[in-house]
Amino acid sequence: MTEIIDGNDVAQDIRNGLLDGIETLTDAGTTPCLATVLMNDDPASETYVSMKHKDCEEVGIATRDIELDPETPAEELFDTIDELNADPEVHGILVQMPLPDHVDEREVLRSIDPAKDVDGFHPENVGRLVAGNARYKPCTPHGVQKLLAAADVETEGAEAVVVGRSNIVGKPMANLLIQKDEGGNATTTVCHSRTEDLAEKTRAADIVIAAAGVPEMITGEMLSEGTVVIDVGINRVETDEGSELVGDVDYDSAKEKASAITPVPGGVGPMTRAMLLWNTVKSASDVAEIDVDLP
Numbered sequence: 001m002t003e004i005i006d007g008n009d010v011a012q013d014i015r016n017g018l019l020d021g022i023e024t025l026t027d028a029g030t031t032p033c034l035a036t037v038l039m040n041d042d043p044a045s046e047t048y049v050s051m052k053h054k055d056c057e058e059v060g061i062a063t064r065d066i067e068l069d070p071e072t073p074a075e076e077l078f079d080t081i082d083e084l085n086a087d088p089e090v091h092g093i094l095v096q097m098p099l100p101d102h103v104d105e106r107e108v109l110r111s112i113d114p115a116k117d118v119d120g121f122h123p124e125n126v127g128r129l130v131a132g133n134a135r136y137k138p139c140t141p142h143g144v145q146k147l148l149a150a151a152d153v154e155t156e157g158a159e160a161v162v163v164g165r166s167n168i169v170g171k172p173m174a175n176l177l178i179q180k181d182e183g184g185n186a187t188t189t190v191c192h193s194r195t196e197d198l199a200e201k202t203r204a205a206d207i208v209i210a211a212a213g214v215p216e217m218i219t220g221e222m223l224s225e226g227t228v229v230i231d232v233g234i235n236r237v238e239t240d241e242g243s244e245l246v247g248d249v250d251y252d253s254a255k256e257k258a259s260a261i262t263p264v265p266g267g268v269g270p271m272t273r274a275m276l277l278w279n280t281v282k283s284a285s286d287v288a289e290i291d292v293d294l295p
């Protein structure tokens, strides 16, 4: 039987596991607080940001909700970030991607105080992750580690194949998988659009993590029996019945081969949001110099 790994369930467990820590910090006068900055009018982005606020509300994390018109001059965004950097009540800052063309994404990531960079995208935090001294693990790869742990999948000694090399998922995922750490110690291969024989790589894998942004590209035929399949893809595709959300994995055929698989929606997506809360609580705990148990 194939195990369907329920991301909504695991994310709920993470949120429950944060409650005590949030209470301890709040009682000590440091209510964890996440600020989001949204500067695009893509309906999907608006949905994701509002989900993040709802999650925060549920667990008692305070929020700031900043929306800037996409036409806003870049300087105004940088002023906003400076204010949030300087605000002692704000512990996490998330600037929702993508940003308008006139805004330099890299410059934005550099401008966020690394101590408040709960996405883990600031170059200092990327460097620390690579050096095995992570401050914030990026939310999606961290969430994937938690999903694997929840499904009792041992990464140590496993052959892991990451399909995709983005800065937000593929690269940090591979870095976490090779760390001498829990959820790491995997023999890790990173595949991408120039990989000569992808199916040869995925067939040799114990764990496949699909994060290429190509709808349903990983099919059952590319997998060996018993592979653990984690689908990071979130692709909106148009069908006869309207718009539908599909992953990078062809779920129906992959499920026939997989020992465990994550669905889309309801897999990695909710974990990305849960680990954002996790990082925000960690930031507040660092600021308050109060150790709390993190799930």
Ligand SMILES: Nc1nc(=O)c2c([nH]1)NC[C@@H]1CN(c3ccc(C(=O)N[C@@H](CCC(=O)O)C(=O)O)cc3)C=[N+]21
Residues within 6 Å of the ligand: 047, 048, 051, 094, 095, 096, 097, 098, 119, 139, 234, 245, 264, 265, 266, 267, 268, 269, 270, 271, 272, 273
């Ligand atoms: N600075 C920044 N940080 C991000 O983490 C970030 C970002 N920008 N820009 C956009 C992407 C996308 N992203 C998602 C998070 C959760 C779901 C999610 O919860 N999905 C649910 C619901 C999907 C739905 O119904 O639309 C699911 O997969 O079940 C989706 C997408 C975070 N992102």
